[in-house]
Amino acid sequence: MSEIRNVAIIAHVDHGKTTLIDSIFKQSGTFLSHQNVDERIMDSNDLEKERGITILAKCTSVDWKDHRVNIIDTPGHADFGGEVERVLSMADGVILLADAAEGPMPQTKFVLSKALKLGLKPIVIVNKIDKSDSRGEDVVDEVFDLFVSLDANEEQLDFPVLYASGRSGWAVENLDDPRDNLDPLMDLITKHVPAPTNDVNAPFTVLASMLDKDNFLGRVLTGKVYSGRAKVNDTVKSIDLNGNKVESFRLTKLLRFEGIERKPVDEVSAGDIICIAGIKESTVSNTICAPEVETPIQSTPIDPPTMAITITVNDSPLAGREGSKLTSTMIRDRLLAEDEGNVAISVTESANKDAYEVGGRGELQLGVLIETMRREGFEMTVSKPRVLIKEENGQKLEPYEEVFIDVDEEYSGTVVEKMQQRKAEMTDMRQSIGKTRITFRAPSRGLIGYQSEFMTDTRGTGVMNRVFLEYGPYKGDIRGRHNGVLISNGDGQAVSYALFNLQDRGFMFIEPQADVYEGMVVGQHNRENDLDVNILKGKKLTNVRASGTDEAVTLVPPRKMTLEDMMSYINNDELVEVTPKNLRLRKRYLKPSDRKLAAKA
Numbered sequence: 099m100s101e102i103r104n105v106a107i108i109a110h111v112d113h114g115k116t117t118l119i120d121s122i123f124k125q126s127g128t129f130l131s132h133q134n135v136d137e138r139i140m141d142s143n144d145l146e147k148e149r150g151i152t153i154l155a156k157c158t159s160v161d162w163k164d165h166r167v168n169i170i171d172t173p174g175h176a177d178f179g180g181e182v183e184r185v186l187s188m189a190d191g192v193i194l195l196a197d198a199a200e201g202p203m204p205q206t207k208f209v210l211s212k213a214l215k216l217g218l219k220p221i222v223i224v225n226k227i228d229k230s231d232s233r234g235e236d237v238v239d240e241v242f243d244l245f246v247s248l249d250a251n252e253e254q255l256d257f258p259v260l261y262a263s264g265r266s267g268w269a270v271e272n273l274d275d276p277r278d279n280l281d282p283l284m285d286l287i288t289k290h291v292p293a294p295t296n297d298v299n300a301p302f303t304v305l306a307s308m309l310d311k312d313n314f315l316g317r318v319l320t321g322k323v324y325s326g327r328a329k330v331n332d333t334v335k336s337i338d339l340n341g342n343k344v345e346s347f348r349l350t351k352l353l354r355f356e357g358i359e360r361k362p363v364d365e366v367s368a369g370d371i372i373c374i375a376g377i378k379e380s381t382v383s384n385t386i387c388a389p390e391v392e393t394p395i396q397s398t399p400i401d402p403p404t405m406a407i408t409i410t411v412n413d414s415p416l417a418g419r420e421g422s423k424l425t426s427t428m429i430r431d432r433l434l435a436e437d438e439g440n441v442a443i444s445v446t447e448s449a450n451k452d453a454y455e456v457g458g459r460g461e462l463q464l465g466v467l468i469e470t471m472r473r474e475g476f477e478m479t480v481s482k483p484r485v486l487i488k489e490e491n492g493q494k495l496e497p498y499e500e501v502f503i504d505v506d507e508e509y510s511g512t513v514v515e516k517m518q519q520r521k522a523e524m525t526d527m528r529q530s531i532g533k534t535r536i537t538f539r540a541p542s543r544g545l546i547g548y549q550s551e552f553m554t555d556t557r558g559t560g561v562m563n564r565v566f567l568e569y570g571p572y573k574g575d576i577r578g579r580h581n582g583v584l585i586s587n588g589d590g591q592a593v594s595y596a597l598f599n600l601q602d603r604g605f606m607f608i609e610p611q612a613d614v615y616e617g618m619v620v621g622q623h624n625r626e627n628d629l630d631v632n633i634l635k636g637k638k639l640t641n642v643r644a645s646g647t648d649e650a651v652t653l654v655p656p657r658k659m660t661l662e663d664m665m666s667y668i669n670n671d672e673l674v675e676v677t678p679k680n681l682r683l684r685k686r687y688l689k690p691s692d693r694k695l696a697a698k699a
Contacts, residue, residue, distance in 0.1 A: 102369040103291045104322065106170040106186055106218075108209040109195035109225075118195065118225065118264030119171055122160060123357065125267060125280050157188075157308075157320060157371055159355035162284045168355065168371045172209065182209050184307045184382065187397055188322040188371055191291030192218045194241070195225050198232035198261075201240045203502070208565045211248050220245075220257045221290055223269065223283070227261040234261055234273065258290055294322070296368030301388040302326035302334065304372065305395040309382050309438065315351065315375035318360075319386070324395055326388065327367035328352070334387060336380035337394050344379050346389070351375040381438055403444050403457030404497035404542055404566055407464050407665065408481040409433070410453045412675055414684060415589055415615040420677040421477030426452055429478055432471060443467065457486060459566065461546065465662040472661075472676050479673040479684075483665055485543045487572065494572035499545060500525075501538040503552075505560040510534040512555045520544030521573040539567065544576045547666030550659075579669060582628040584621035585685060586614040596635040598651040603629065606656040607683060617688025619672065622657075630690060671696065 107119065159168045170189055172182045186192070192213045196202050202210075213220065222241050224234050238259055245255055260283055262269035269283040270276075308320040328334065328349060335346040353360040353373040366372045374386060385394040411417075411426050418424055423432075430447065433454050437445040444457040458464045461483055468480060488495045501522065505513055507529070513536065514524060522540030529535075545564065552562055584604055586592075594610040606621040614620060614633055623629050659667060664674045664681055671693070675682040687693045 101165045101288070101293055102168065103165055103191070103287055104168045104170070104189050104294060104369070104371060105191045105193055105287055105291050106172055106189035106213070107193045107195060108172050108182065108186075108213060109206060116171055118223075118262070119158065119169060121264055121267035122169070122280055122284070123158075157185075157355050158357060159371070160357070162288060165288045167284070167287055170371075182212060184397070186213055186216055186218065187305060188307050189213075189218060190294055191221065191287070193221045193223060193287070194257075195223050195264075196237050196241055198224050198227045198234050198237055199229050201233075201237045202244045203563060207244060207248070210244065214245070214248050214250050214254055217251075218254075219291065220254060221286060222257050222259045224259065224261050225264050227273070228263045228266065258286055260286065294369035296323070297325045298327055298368045300325035300368075301391050302328040302332070303385055303387040303391055303395060304374070305397055306336075306374075306380060306382055306384050306386060307397075311435070312375070317375070317377050318353075319374045319377055319380060319382075319384075320371065321374075321386070323366055323368050323370045323372060325368050327365060328388075329365045333389060335389055335391075336377070336384045336386045337391070338384055339394055339397070341392060341394055344381075344384055345377075347377060349374065403442065403459060403486060405460055405464065405483050405485055405546075406455050406457040407468075407483050408448075408453050408455050409468075410479050410481075410673075412477040412479050412677070414479075414618075414675050414682070414688075416613055416675075416677075416682075417477060420679040422475040424477050429471075429476065430454060432474070432476065436467060460542075460564070461549075461662050461666055465660075465665060468676055469661055472678055475678055477675075477677045479675050480665060481673060482668045482670055483546055485541075485546075488569055490569075495569040496572050497542040498567045498570045499540055499542050499564045500567045501540050501545065502563045502565075503536045503538070503560060505534055505536070505556050507532055507534050509556045509560065510536060513552070513560070516548070516551065516555060517544075519577070520548060521576055541570075541573045541576070542566075544573075547578070549666070550663050579667065580626060582623040582626055583619045583672075583683075584623050584629050584631050586618045586620050586633045587616060587630040587690075588632065588634050589615045590634045592620070592633045593636050594651050594653060595637045596631075596633050597653055599635075600631055600633070601654055603631070605654065607659070608633075609656055610653070615684075615688070617685045619683035619685065 157168060157170050159166060170185050172185060194206070194210060196206060222238065224237050226232065227234050260269045260271060261273055262283065267280060268277040269280050271282055303324045303326060304321045305324060306319040306321040310318055312318050330349055330352055332349050333346065334349060336344040338344055352363055352366055353375065354363045354366065354370060360373050380386060383397045409429060411429065412424065433445045433456060437443055442459055442463065446455045448454070456464065456467070458467070464483060485497055503513055517538050517540060520540060521544050522538040524536060525539050526537035527534065549562065552560055584600065592608055592610055592612045592614050597606055597610060600621065604621050604623045608614065608620050620631070620633055661674070661676070661681055664683060668674060668683060671686050673684055673686055675684050685693060687696050
């Protein structure tokens, strides 16, 4: 039997994990020379391809000389930290990727701290070393400092370093070595990462780390075999973290990764990363084991959700025109299915069963869930995200984040001022040529909706990274949006002439001919109050043709917002209407009289 190595790749978003895996596939003979393969093959779902980020952790396997190397690709965003925490339990070693120009970044710190706590041995790769602004040796020093600050042990601090270009497909030990291929990396993995220390003769146990659904196989659990071996048709049971039995079943289908595909196998043994299909009840963090086993494998506790949104049925006048899944039962079933497979999300139902509170790590994670549902044909309304407050010893506590901001020097004053308005405290400021890196400790509440304002303030040049830090004392009121909105006072289609006349009142979110209804938000007001406007008013026509009356109307293009922008833009009395074809902003109460009553209450 070939020797097994289980290794996870961790890095900050955009440092090249998924591209590096592409090159490993090509060089290890996973794909034949004539096979046509997508770029970033591991980013398999549509949202991952569009945004260029990894959202779901995925496993793959390559054969190298006489070793079988299982590689786990992890997300770089802290919002998807739940994915990272779970899958690291399958690995015996970890490859830390750092960009040769940017060095270790905030999310690097986040995922690395999880790996070091599990005692995994790291390999450091300085990637993109062929960039013109690369500074390889400085980056290695910064990585070492990061290890020290995270309390790495002696063995972890003695990490091997390679310089690489994932896109070009080479890695070297010294910068003047010939740059041929990734052999040095693969050889280092087989030499440095320990083989799984598992007892083949003990009873069979697997810790389930990932759950997904397959159209042909049904529910599929992925996990690492901690001990023993099992064959197809063996009887096993699953137990939860407290040792209570969940279900008993026969192993009807066992699969193992070969490249990016899952191939059926007859037998699996300790150290393998496997998939078990055809289970009914078992879920993530359950132990699948032989009938005589009583003690579950302990899995790492997942950080709790810090932010929540409320999802309700779409009840606008345009409901049901664009989507196929409209009822609260459909929304409930879909959210519960997500809750089962995604440990970083929590779903609770309201008392009268018409609203669902969905908790997650941040706006991006919640936005990705809603965008996925929208593409599946769902229609719904979504509230403004709010942070989850805790009570301890009679004191209110709220989540805080560590915020790292990289900006050009000229914008640093504006950024500091805006962050202070949002109750953030500056903890560090460092300057290099023309650039400033500022670190803040900020309440998560204050950061809701700041991203788009930040991009405007820094003319699109700033980079902001956030990582959950801790729960701390409640900071009091933080002022939200300063401007009111323009609200349609009737149902119909927006008219160019009306839009043209309203331009000096503020800017618009909609185009001419867009469907509107009473209570829908059509633009932002220049002042602090909300304003009801007639967006349907056409030009009065007369039979007198005078010079200058027929000038063409010139419209300023409307401001287009993404789903996450809209969620963070709205106030508590507003909602986002989400359908497969459109995103609309609206007031919670569509009639002006209802809004007045609610404001008084």
